[in-house]
Amino acid sequence: MLTADKTKKEKKSDIIKDILIGFVILIISVGAFFTYNPAGSSLDMGTDGMNFATYPLGVAKLLTVLGLIYLGNSFLKFFALKENYNFFNYFFQSIRDNKSLYLKRVNTVILLIIYALFLGEINFLLLTSTFLFLGFFLYDRRDYALMLVLSALGGSFSYALFVYFLKLPI
Amino acid sequence: MFEGLMGGFANCFEPFNLLLLFLGTFLGLLVGALPGLSSPMAIIILLPVTYSLQPLPALLTMIGVYVGTKLGGSFSAILLRTPGTPAGACTALDGFPMAEKGQSGLALGYATYSSFFGGVTSWIIAVTCIPFISGIALKSSNADIALIAIMGLVMVSAFTRGSMLKGFIGVCIGLLIGSMGMDRTDAIERFTFGSLDLLSGVPFAAALVGLFGFAVVISDLSLMKSTSELVTTKFKIELPSTFDFLKRWKAWSIGGFFGSIIGAVPGVGADGATWLSYGTVKNNSKNPEDFGKGEPDGVVAPETANNATTGGTMVPMLTLGIPGDASTAIMIGALYLHGLQPGVTLMKTGAEVVYGMLAGLLLAGVFMFVIAMGAIRFFVYVLRQHRSILFPFVMVFATMGAFASYNEYFPVYVAIFLGVFGFLMEERGFPVVTIVLGVILGPIIEYNTRVALQVANADWTTFIDTWPRIIMIGIIAFLVFNEVKQGLLRRKLSKQKL
Numbered sequence: 001m002l003t004a005d006k007t008k009k010e011k012k013s014d015i016i017k018d019i020l021i022g023f024v025i026l027i028i029s030v031g032a033f034f035t036y037n038p039a040g041s042s043l044d045m046g047t048d049g050m051n052f053a054t055y056p057l058g059v060a061k062l063l064t065v066l067g068l069i070y071l072g073n074s075f076l077k078f079f080a081l082k083e084n085y086n087f088f089n090y091f092f093q094s095i096r097d098n099k100s101l102y103l104k105r106v107n108t109v110i111l112l113i114i115y116a117l118f119l120g121e122i123n124f125l126l127l128t129s130t131f132l133f134l135g136f137f138l139y140d141r142r143d144y145a146l147m148l149v150l151s152a153l154g155g156s157f158s159y160a161l162f163v164y165f166l167k168l169p170i
Numbered sequence: 171m172f173e174g175l176m177g178g179f180a181n182c183f184e185p186f187n188l189l190l191l192f193l194g195t196f197l198g199l200l201v202g203a204l205p206g207l208s209s210p211m212a213i214i215i216l217l218p219v220t221y222s223l224q225p226l227p228a229l230l231t232m233i234g235v236y237v238g239t240k241l242g243g244s245f246s247a248i249l250l251r252t253p254g255t256p257a258g259a260c261t262a263l264d265g266f267p268m269a270e271k272g273q274s275g276l277a278l279g280y281a282t283y284s285s286f287f288g289g290v291t292s293w294i295i296a297v298t299c300i301p302f303i304s305g306i307a308l309k310s311s312n313a314d315i316a317l318i319a320i321m322g323l324v325m326v327s328a329f330t331r332g333s334m335l336k337g338f339i340g341v342c343i344g345l346l347i348g349s350m351g352m353d354r355t356d357a358i359e360r361f362t363f364g365s366l367d368l369l370s371g372v373p374f375a376a377a378l379v380g381l382f383g384f385a386v387v388i389s390d391l392s393l394m395k396s397t398s399e400l401v402t403t404k405f406k407i408e409l410p411s412t413f414d415f416l417k418r419w420k421a422w423s424i425g426g427f428f429g430s431i432i433g434a435v436p437g438v439g440a441d442g443a444t445w446l447s448y449g450t451v452k453n454n455s456k457n458p459e460d461f462g463k464g465e466p467d468g469v470v471a472p473e474t475a476n477n478a479t480t481g482g483t484m485v486p487m488l489t490l491g492i493p494g495d496a497s498t499a500i501m502i503g504a505l506y507l508h509g510l511q512p513g514v515t516l517m518k519t520g521a522e523v524v525y526g527m528l529a530g531l532l533l534a535g536v537f538m539f540v541i542a543m544g545a546i547r548f549f550v551y552v553l554r555q556h557r558s559i560l561f562p563f564v565m566v567f568a569t570m571g572a573f574a575s576y577n578e579y580f581p582v583y584v585a586i587f588l589g590v591f592g593f594l595m596e597e598r599g600f601p602v603v604t605i606v607l608g609v610i611l612g613p614i615i616e617y618n619t620r621v622a623l624q625v626a627n628a629d630w631t632t633f634i635d636t637w638p639r640i641i642m643i644g645i646i647a648f649l650v651f652n653e654v655k656q657g658l659l660r661r662k663l664s665k666q667k668l
Contacts, residue, residue, distance in 0.1 A: 049628030135562025
């Protein structure tokens with residue numbers, strides 16, 4: 001009984017995620033209508049009966065229609081499941097249950113952004129070694145000696161490959 | 171054609187090219203063996219290194235990886251019941267029970283033999299078909315090229331996993347991303363958001379790194395805690411006798427046939443081919459009840475099919491510029507990055523590269539066989555290592571892949587953004603490969619449509635004025651109609667269930 005209840009909640013939770021993705025798709029497609037012409041160029045037709053906006057607007061229209069169908073389908077599925085439960089309670093419970101995984105994902109993105117921001121600002125060897133060390137730490141390694149050796153070796157290898165051998169202007 | 175192929179082999183036998191092909195195959199086997207790391211990701215890791223190379227050595231390295239991952243996926247499937255690649259899942263059904271019975275060496279032997287055989291079969295088919303198809307494709311006009319590209323997108327949406335609606339949405343998002351930057355015909359900026367960096371569009375390498383590299387790492391963090399308990403401590407490949415292998419002719423011929431054919435259909439991929447081959451062999455077997463309990467045919471059929479897709483995917487990629495799967499999509503990107511124009515003219519403008527790739531495909535199969543035989547213990551050792559060591563290195567190489575495409579930092583930011591976006595889409599069942607194909611094929615569709623309409627004085631009937639074009643439109647309409655019909659049927663069935 002408990003398993004069946006959990007499955008239903010997971011199903012409903014998935015449908016809510018589908019609805020959210022449906023809105024994201026619509027934001028992209030509708031946003032395209034407002035951003036396709038940033039320079040405000042004139043929309044004169046060429047000899048081919050098209051202009052620079054015909055293609056992206058055509059795609060945006062198609063995406064809007066598809067997004068609406070997807071969103072409509074998701075809403076239909078949502079209302080078809082009659083079980084009531086507090087979505088937010090379930091949502092936060094799910095985050096609590098998978099806290100470690102979510103944290104790893106968010107921290108991975110943050111670590112990548114920091115790495116990208118400091119690329120070129122700090123010595124590549126030092127930056128990459130630090131990035132690797134923090135990466136190992138983030139992914140639950142706690143054998144610090146091995147982590148230090150691996151990050152130093154990895155940083156040196158990356159430096160030799162990208163800066164010395166491939167001559168990238170980092 | 172024969173002369174071209176001999177020239178291709180001559181190029182491949184240059185020591186440097188041969189070394190790269192060998193190293194690529196080795197890396198492919200290594201990556202394929204590790205659950206969570208896939209062929210596209212391995213090719214992404216190699217991107218920064220291949221920029222500095224000539225087109226052929228760069229592509230040979232990628233082909234080595236592509237071929238190697240196919241067999242590598244079976245190592246973990248047989249020894250761990252955790253397939254290294256999606257296509258390896260089918261091999262686990264009978265490979266793992268064989269290992270449990272103490273026949274792990276024999277199961278690995280069947281997998282290695284079958285993979286090699288599948289690769290050779292599909293190579294023969296690819297070499298036979300490519301000159302013939304490209305001969306026809308070379309005669310196509312702009313309208314034909316636009317329709318071929320649209321048909322490719324529809325096929326990928328239709329045959330890729332999940333619903334066609336999700337496939338179409340992915341394609342449309344890819345088309346929008348592909349239309350960013352300066353319009354090729356009118357030189358007017360689109361979707362640049364006032365950024366000078368976006369004037370030349372979204373950097374292609376950044377899209378690949380983001381969608382196939384970062385997105386996969388973020389997604390695969392869930393595998394971080396998976397344990398690697400091996401079923402055996404005996405790690406030696408025992409090849410079956412030639413007679414025993416020949417006795418299983420039904421399994422390898424069905425696998426080779428389905429793999430080559432399905433590989434050529436954009437979007438289906440190797441996993442579709444392996445399951446279909448497995449099912450067919452099982453249904454035609456005298457002892458179907460043995461399948462799933464360690465029947466060697468259950469290893470031979472999917473492994474032959476898996477490697478047979480390598481030649482199949484090359485056919486649409488090299489003749490029409492339509493990739494058969496994610497790895498060939500990246501190879502198409504690599505062709506662009508090296509200044510070559512994939513598509514119907516590639517056979518004319520880059521014949522040397524095309525024949526070199528075909529020769530490399532066969533040699534990679536030979537290397538795969540030799541390396542697997544000699545280094546299985548090493549692959550098993552790596553298989554047991556924790557993924558926490560690998561992912562940070564993957565991220566460094568992927569970051570450099572984005573950076574090195576323009577020697578600028580902007581592509582790195584784009585890659586991170588697309589990585590997060592790709593992860594969210596993939597989590598909800600939107601295959602990111604459809605987004606990448608939209609990015610690749612979008613500009614081709616727009617440019618060729620406009621040129622075709624200019625030639626035809628803006629007359630849209632130009633797209634239905636020859637029989638091949640009518641057939642292509644018919645195929646597109648059929649695929650869309652069929653999916654709508656299937657969707658309605660599914661809804662009706664689910665309503666009945668409720």
